[in-house]
Amino acid sequence: MNKEKEINPEEQVEAEQVENVEAAEAQVESVESQGESDAAKEENMIEALNKKLALAEQQILDQQDAVVRAQAEVANARRIAALDVQKAHKFALSKFADGLLPVIDSMEMAISHADKEDEALKPMIEGVELTLKSMLDTVEKFGLKVIDPKDEAFDPEKHQAMSMQVVPNVPANQVIAVMQKGYELNGRIIRPAMVMVSKAAE
Known part of the structure; x- marks a missing residue:
């Protein structure tokens, strides 16, 4: 037809x-x-x-x-x-940034766990710190920014609450500890910060 x-x-x-x-x-x-x-x-x-x-x-x-x-x-x-x-x-760097974040996390963990009192390790620790700073400065030029909300008000759009705890003399819904830093790329959250949040006493 x-x-x-x-x-x-x-x-x-x-x-x-x-x-x-x-x-x-x-x-x-x-x-x-x-x-x-x-x-x-x-x-x-x-x-x-x-x-x-x-x-x-x-x-x-x-x-x-x-x-x-x-x-x-x-x-x-x-x-x-x-x-x-x-x-x-x-957002062309989004996938690249996702792959880079574990490297940044590992470097920060190495620095935080290193024995800074050991004179033999000091040059290595300083080298890792300089490398990390250089890396963060470089990626920041392309719009990648760190979310480190210690002592800030909890923001559910940027932070992921992993636990809550009553802390004397600290108002409710405030970030009291950062377990893993978050990151945003040109204003878009690519990983929220994992945090511990204060809560009001019962």
């Missing part, structure tokens, strides 16, 4: 306009060929020409509307494409 060809509404309108113009032209030719008086001929011709002019003006308006719509569609497409490029550029 053959499917009927779909008719484009714009093509249909254009075809109707062409038919109307042709009809007006035919009316002009008909008036010219009739054996009427000169005054009647002139009046009929003016009427036919006015119809033809009105149809032409309407066609121009329709074409102007089509141009405006096309310009708006192009502007929207450009805006969407620009946003997509911006997002791709902004």
Whole structure:
């Protein structure tokens, strides 16, 4: 079974306009060929020409509307494409950052567990600290920032509460310890900070 060809509404309108113009032209030719008086001929011709002019003006308006719509569609497409490029550029390092975080965690753990009183280990510890600082400074240039909320108010969007504890003289819902630092990339959380939160006494 053959499917009927779909008719484009714009093509249909254009075809109707062409038919109307042709009809007006035919009316002009008909008036010219009739054996009427000169005054009647002139009046009929003016009427036919006015119809033809009105149809032409309407066609121009329709074409102007089509141009405006096309310009708006192009502007929207450009805006969407620009946003997509911006997002791709902004979060291109997301996967790389995810892979880098365990390395940063390991270096911080090595520093925190190292015996800083041991003179033999001091040069190595300082080297690891300098390497970690250099790495953090580098990734920060690309939008990766540390979330270290010690003594700050608990923020469920940035922090993940691992436990709660009553602490004297500390208000409720305050971060009292950070078990693992969090990170955000250009304002988007890629890993929340794992924290211990204070709670009100019962």
